[in-house]
Amino acid sequence: MTSALPWDTPLDAADLVIVGAGIVGLAHAVHAVSRGLSVVVVERDERAVGASVRNFGHGCFTAxxxxxxxxxxxxxxxxxxLAAEAGLWLEEGGTVVVARAxxxxxxxxEFAAARDGQAVLLDTRQVAxxxxxxxxVVGGAWLPLDVRVDPRQAVHAIAAWLAGKGVRFHWGTSAHLVEPGLVTTSRGRIRAGHVIMAVGxxxxxxxxxxxxxxxxxxxVLRMLRVADPHGRRVAPAVLSGFSLLRYGxxxxxxxxxxxRARLEREHPALTRIGLNLMFTQRPDGDxxxxxxHAYAVTPEPFDADELDRSVLAETARLLGAGRLTVRERWRGVYASAPDPFLVADPMPGVRVVSVTSGIGMTTALGLAPEILDDLPAQGA
Structure with missing residues (x-):
């Protein structure tokens, strides 16, 4: 008798199967559990290692x-x-946007006038x-509702909290085939009432x-971790004039x-590489x-040193510091599309959800409940 191949083996079953354990997938799991649904999460890696851990940890809500x-x-x-229940680190320091012109x-x-208390204008002394x-520096604004988390800890803490709530995780497991009511993985088949494809x-x-x-x-992003040249606690995230071109x-x-016209005229190289000059402080002080930002369906695997040199030089100027000490460098990759949220139903009971604007950490936990509200009409 021939034994069943691994992908023919029954592995699990749940009301909701989520493919992808980044913040978008976990956000759906958080809200599904609160509704009493059974949840299985399939993740190809041993832990989340994508955009959800390679970002600023900035909850940039106000912008x-x-x-x-x-x-x-x-x-x-x-x-x-989640900060209270899952034990993840969170700083309610807001955001300071520094104006240097x-x-x-x-x-x-204009932004402060339109947002009714969500932005507080600052003078030079208050910025400092x-x-x-x-x-x-000519002034700035403080956005008090924004928060910071440690992205290297947050998604893992949420996953551990969800596991304690009964969510079953299949780590190191690839989803090979998705069809109505069924996800065939590298370890076996999972029966699903609904499937969320949160694969970024x-x-x-x-x-x-x-x-x-x-x-x-x-x-594709280039980011770095550097030693804080001033050795002081920085509660808010810090944005610059370049950031004003990046947020809706x-x-x-x-x-x-x-x-925009001035920055493109005075800093063509920086606007060409899509610089969003900003920084956040990690819990360890770095x-x-x-x-x-660079965009392609298939990005080149090579990164020009100009990118890191530009980020380091402009950050040092923003900080009023000399040479910065680099601890780490990395490439981040996220989905981008004209519509900032890709939500589609390629087949009954299967929904694709991708935040295609680089604001997954900021929006996913608010997007997910609206996605779940609509799932009953998409039954397999």
Whole structure:
């Protein structure tokens, strides 16, 4: 008698099977468990090692717009609850946006006027009290609702908390075939009432036609961890004028057009590499700095040294510091598409969910409950 092959073996069954244990997948597991659903998570690696651990750990809630703002504010409540229940590190320090030119401050003035208390304008002294900055600061804004987590700890803490709630994780297990009611993995078959495909930028590995229609690409970032040159505690995340070009909440500010034109004129190399000059402080005191952006369906495997040199030089100038001591360097990759949220049903009972705008940590915990609300109509 011939024994069954591994992928023919019954492995598990659940109301909801989630493929991918990054923050988007875990967010769905968090809310599914709260609704009394049985949940299985399939993850190809031994632990989450993708975009969910390679970021700033910045809950940049306030600078979002449209649906992203709604998801972000709901996610804020969920992050605070998880910090208490799952034991993850969280800092409610807000965000300081540093303006080093009058056109940057003009954008912040318009943003603060439109957001009714969600942004507090700062003068030069108040900026320096909250964050270490160099010369040339004309003012800034404080976004008090934003938070920071340690991305290297947060998703692992959430996964451990979910396991304690009865969620079954199949680590080191690849999803080979997804069909209505069934996920065939490298270790066996899993029966599913519904399937959530939370595979980030790898949607095209499973549903290439869907990815092509959505215009899905990979965005590659360069980020670094450096020693804090000032040795002081920095509670908020710190953004710069370059950041004002990166977040949707600032798009409606009329002054942003003039700011973009100036930065493109004065710093063409920096705008060409998509610099978002910012930093956050890790619990150990080091700074996570970055980042640059490059887009392709299949990115080149080689990184120009210019990227790291540019980030280091501009961060040192922002900090008013000399040479920075680098502890680590890494490449982050996330999904990018014209629509910041890719949600699609390629077959009955199977839903693809990908945050295609680099704000998964900020929005996923608010997006997930709305996705789950709609699942009963998509039964297998």
């Amino acid at each position: 979002q717009d449209g649906p992203a703002l709604r998801y972000a504010m709901a996610a804020r409540t969920a992050w605070l609850r 009058e056109d940057e401050y003009a954008v912040l003035e 009290e909250r964050a270490p900055v160099g010369d040339g 930028h790898d949607v095209d590995r499973h549903f290439p036609g869907l990815a092509e229609r959505a215009g899905l690409r990979r965005c 909440g600032f798009e409606s500010c009329p002054a942003r057009s003039a700011l 700074l996570t700095i970055g980042d640059t």
